[in-house]
Amino acid sequence: MSVLYDRVALIGLGLIAGSMALAMRRAQLAGEIVGTARSAETRAVAAEIGLVDRVVDTAAEAVQGADLVVLAVPVGAMGAVAAEIAPHLKPGATVSDVGSVKRAVIDAVGPHVPEGVHFIPAHPLAGTEHSGPRSGFAELFDNRWCLLVPAEGSDPKAVDRLRALWEAMGASVEEMDADHHDLVLAVTSHVPHLIAYTMVGVADDLRRVTDSEVIKYSAAGFRDFTRIAASDPTMWRDVFLTNKDATLDILGRFTEELFALQRAIRTGQGDILFDYFTHTRAIRRGIIQAGQDTDAPDFGRAKKAN
Numbered sequence: 001m002s003v004l005y006d007r008v009a010l011i012g013l014g015l016i017a018g019s020m021a022l023a024m025r026r027a028q029l030a031g032e033i034v035g036t037a038r039s040a041e042t043r044a045v046a047a048e049i050g051l052v053d054r055v056v057d058t059a060a061e062a063v064q065g066a067d068l069v070v071l072a073v074p075v076g077a078m079g080a081v082a083a084e085i086a087p088h089l090k091p092g093a094t095v096s097d098v099g100s101v102k103r104a105v106i107d108a109v110g111p112h113v114p115e116g117v118h119f120i121p122a123h124p125l126a127g128t129e130h131s132g133p134r135s136g137f138a139e140l141f142d143n144r145w146c147l148l149v150p151a152e153g154s155d156p157k158a159v160d161r162l163r164a165l166w167e168a169m170g171a172s173v174e175e176m177d178a179d180h181h182d183l184v185l186a187v188t189s190h191v192p193h194l195i196a197y198t199m200v201g202v203a204d205d206l207r208r209v210t211d212s213e214v215i216k217y218s219a220a221g222f223r224d225f226t227r228i229a230a231s232d233p234t235m236w237r238d239v240f241l242t243n244k245d246a247t248l249d250i251l252g253r254f255t256e257e258l259f260a261l262q263r264a265i266r267t268g269q270g271d272i273l274f275d276y277f278t279h280t281r282a283i284r285r286g287i288i289q290a291g292q293d294t295d296a297p298d299f300g301r302a303k304k305a306n
């Protein structure tokens, strides 16, 4: 692979920025990677482990001369960071982000982006429950989606270059409108996280009654819930506060379905439960047969290829 950006600035040095730095290095996509983080401790760790080529103290310093600037901080912090870097951006540079919510980031960052600088929001659909400068790994984006959310009229060359970067970091790229993105992610990521947080909270309440049995005997399904519920509290607080409308919409639909199932259980209507579970099983099998679950065993894709 060849260098796509001579200098990349990463603002925030956690899971996503760290993984980007390692993935860019793997394919030699950046001439130089400069990074900064809010806390001195994070900057010290990043420097110690050599996460980026150069760690600097401020975001203003990091973006100087950068061809690509990536905001990789919690969604609620994006606007303040954009205001800080705005006067220091190089004309012709691209500013992007990796926030889990798009409309709120566009509204917070967009007004600060000077004329002559391209703003192309992005969201890699990849992550773990870990955070901080030691949590990144080069393979995080391999075979995952990255959604780009360029505004109408964005420079196609700047968009193509960012697309090439994400593809070279291992992702498949698609473009999406911001509001649609936020609704889709509310269904596939945000509300599922809220449910996991809630379920683990419920189990913890019960644990007090049953003296640790709930956690001790938890099997695979619940363990996945506890993994998800270990995700970063700041990041997820910001996701729910900034994707409020879509989250509440999907949560409303979710509780309606839940009440319907609750009623079927209370009234002993097994056929309703059976039909519902048959339908959801068909959805899962359809996903695997379409080869869209990259974590699933290979038989789905093999079958499709035959």
Ligand SMILES: NC(=O)c1ccc[n+]([C@@H]2O[C@H](COP(=O)([O-])OP(=O)(O)OC[C@H]3O[C@@H](n4cnc5c(N)ncnc54)[C@H](O)[C@@H]3O)[C@@H](O)[C@H]2O)c1
Pocket (backbone or CB within 6 Å): 011, 012, 013, 014, 015, 016, 017, 037, 038, 039, 042, 072, 073, 074, 075, 077, 081, 098, 099, 100, 101, 123, 124, 125, 126, 127, 128, 129, 130, 131, 132, 133, 135, 232, 235
């Ligand atoms: N973790 C995931 O699964 C995941 C996946 C895709 C996108 N994202 C998005 O990527 C972004 C970064 O997430 P992450 O998982 O890398 O987080 P992280 O906690 O690992 O890293 C966040 C970084 O932002 C810095 N930071 C925190 N608050 C700040 C503030 N107020 N001002 C300036 N800097 C601040 C931290 O010091 C840290 O360097 C978030 O917007 C998140 O929504 C996360």
Ligand SMILES: O=C(O)C(=O)C[C@]1(C(=O)O)C=C[C@@H](O)C=C1
Pocket (backbone or CB within 6 Å): 099, 100, 124, 125, 126, 127, 128, 129, 188, 189, 190, 228
């Ligand atoms: O696998 C996980 O730990 C994740 O939660 C990753 C996940 C997701 O919900 O899929 C979380 C938030 C993102 O913005 C993108 C990806």
